[in-house]
Amino acid sequence: MHKELKQFGKVKIEEPLSKHITMKVGGRAKYFVVVETIEKLKELLSFLDGRGVPHIMLGGGSNIIFSDNGFDGVVIVFKDTTCNVVDTEVEVFSGCSTVRMAKESMAAGLTGFEWGVGIPGTIGGALRGNAGAMGAEMKDTVDRVEVYRNGEVLEISNEECEFRYRDSAFKHNADIILRVWFTFAKVENEDVKKQAMEVLQYRIKTQPMGFPSSGSVFTNVQVKNLTSEIKNKEEIPKEFFEKGIIPTGWLIDSLGLKGIKIGGAQISEKHANFIVNVGEAKTQDILDLIELIKEKVYTIYGINLEEEIKIVY
Secondary structure (H helix, E strand, O other): OOHHHOOEEEEEEEHHHOOOOOOOOOEEEEEEEEEOHHHHHHHHHHHHHHHHOOOOEOOOOOOOEEEOOOEEEEEEEEOOOEEEOOOOOOEEEEEEHHHHHHHHHHHHHHOOOHHHHHHHEHHHHHHHHHOOOOOOOHHHHHEEEEEEEEEEEEEOOOOOOOOEEEEEHOOOOOOEEEEEEEOOEEEHHHHHHHHHHHHHHHHHHHHHOOOOOOEEEEHHHHHHHOOOOOHHHHHHHHHHHHHEEEOHHHHHHHHHOOOOOOOOEEEEOOOOEEEEEEEOOOOHHHHHHHHOOOOOOHHHHOOOOEEEEEEEE
């Protein structure tokens, strides 16, 4: 298999996934392939599908963790960072970082993706999770998406992506995102830069720095999606219900869980919806903290939290 995979890109065997995950945890990938072009990526996917080999795309590693047992298949990293700006449309390959795309669009005087300047990871990963910040989301500006599906390359519309809060069809199907087209509006360049700086300053102020993490562990609670009655409702600020969103960080913080450690993993003391690696954490340490948080929040508030990070067992 090693020799066959080399025709598609650079191959590593038994590669430590902790080197490629922002949380710095996880076992080893049986095969780790770095692909440089979209053509080679399509060929590799077809090759693997034809042989029934399990595979997974890995972007910037900022919203995913692998089990301590690793991945018994092929982990693929797509390195084509093409980002083309034509008038108000931006064509970007899934391997491009969200930060680079934000900078490219801002340099062209386009508005609508300033929030991306503070988001780690790649466009492919951001699209899959309908990433967002400061009230904006990927779905707001996506025009269409090129995907690999069952041996075919297809273009699908924004509507077909089935975007929801921190969710999309790509979280529930086997489509591989190849590239995305966005449509933005033109504005004065200085206005765009000002908004981007505000985003960065907000993230620096509110999010933990200095320790490896994978960003927000859980999605915030959408009040309209709750299927059961909230317990101890009077303890939750009314403003959250008025906005329709209960910040998960607030729920965790209210239970006094900030700073709790299991092994080398800790619930951040700065933002309770972050778990940080404070020293040689194992994936199992993080999973144990996740279960502890979910159990406590359900017991006190009757709310079932949903993970925002992808967990690969």
